[in-house]
Amino acid sequence: MTDTTEKAASTAAGAVAAAAPEPAPPPRTARLWRGLTPWLFLIAPLALLITFTYAPIANMIAYSFTDWDGVSPERHYIGGQNYTEIFTREDLFQVFFVSGYYLAASVVQIVAALYFATILSFNVRFRNFFKGVLFFPYLINGVAIGFVFLYFFQDGGTLDAVLALFGYHADHAWLGTPTSANVSLAGVSVWRYMGLNFVLFLGAIQSIPGELYEAAELDGAGRWHQFRYIIAPGIRPVLSLTVILSISGSLSVFEIPYIMTGGATGTETFVIQTIKLAFQFNKTGLASAAAVVLLLIILAVTWVQRRLVPDDKVDLV
Missing domain, CATH: 1.10.3720.10 (MetI-like)
Structure with a gap:
């Protein structure tokens, strides 16, 4: 008798769960904002990192292939002469x-x-x-x-x-x-x-x-x-x-x-x-x-x- 009651209860619960409507997926706009939210928080630190770290490093690498004196607006490309001078x-x-x-x-x-x-x-x-x-x-x-x-x-x-x-x-x-x-x-x-x-x-x-x-x-x-x-x-x-x-x-x-x-x-x-x-x-x-x-x-x-x-x-x- 107990087993029959348990089976009936589980069957009824399954029927109720099947009859319950599935939750509607979030709107496309909400999903878009959910994906963009982490990047919005990262905009400021990434901008500072690029501006004060990676951009100066890129400029430094570019200067290393020139004969720039640090003052003149002209920079002449000389290839790897600076590196050759350092190692020689x-x-x-x-x-x-x-x-x-x-x-x-x-x-x-x-x-x-x-x-x-x-x-x-x-x-x-x-x-x-x-x-x-x-x-x-x-x-x-x-x-x-x-x-x-x-x-x-x-x-x-x-x-x-x-x-x-x-x-x-x-x-x-x-x-x-x-x-x-x-x-x-x-x-x-x-x-x-x-x-x-x-x-x-x-x-x-x-x-x-x-x-x-x-x-x-x-x-x-x-x-x-x-x-x-x-x-x-x-x-x-x-x-x-x-x-x-x-x-x-x-x-x-x-x-x-x-x-x-x-x-x-x-x-x-x-x-x-x-x-x-x-x-x-x-x-x-x-x-x-x-x-x-x-x-x-x-x-x-x-x-x-x-x-x-x-x-x-x-x-x-």
Whole structure:
């Protein structure tokens, strides 16, 4: 009896559903507006992106094939002569060796940022205070940092005064030789940009579920094992991102060496050289070619890095 009742009820429900009219499709105008709505929101950002990013890049590429001086309304097409000059003149390409100092400094920067982020991710006293101390240098304007450390490293400056308190009297200028100057400038970059990597690492570490740490502690895992088997695999995408940013940043250093030394004493970077070619020697075409070369190098390094370390999805469970 029960089965018969259930069958009758289901049959009646099916009949009612079949008898119910199907909803009418939305009007064509409504469907059109529904498809256009996302693009309406994208008009402003796309216009800004094209105007201030892609259009200047296209102009830069076009200028790189001319002998334009940046002032004259006339531009003469010279083909690939600018690129040939860049790759054949040693003085134009030799400045890339200066980037090696900043590349080594970026390794120190990443290691230090990862260390502090790991320590402060656990329950440490005054950890919020130390977070602010580590991130504060990144908030300071780069020009201000350049002038502060310019007086810090000058003869008889702050660094010499501090070393004199410990009985060490420096007999050379910290910015007077290429090696000491580049090491000093690279050290400033570590101090300034470590806070950014620190925040990225800290956010990635705190996004790891806390249950994994509790399970690891129950299994007797110490801090080192938690870092090796939980933290390191969990922040691998962020670590890959910081490596890309560090490599591209070391190749395009400009602000700190330009303010502190102006590129003198063997501290000239590729970007400083490009700026001088464009605005000091009025060789905008050659400077544009140099900028295109730098862009291609950064893209190539990024592509190689992404191929060697693919951004796979991390599953710690």
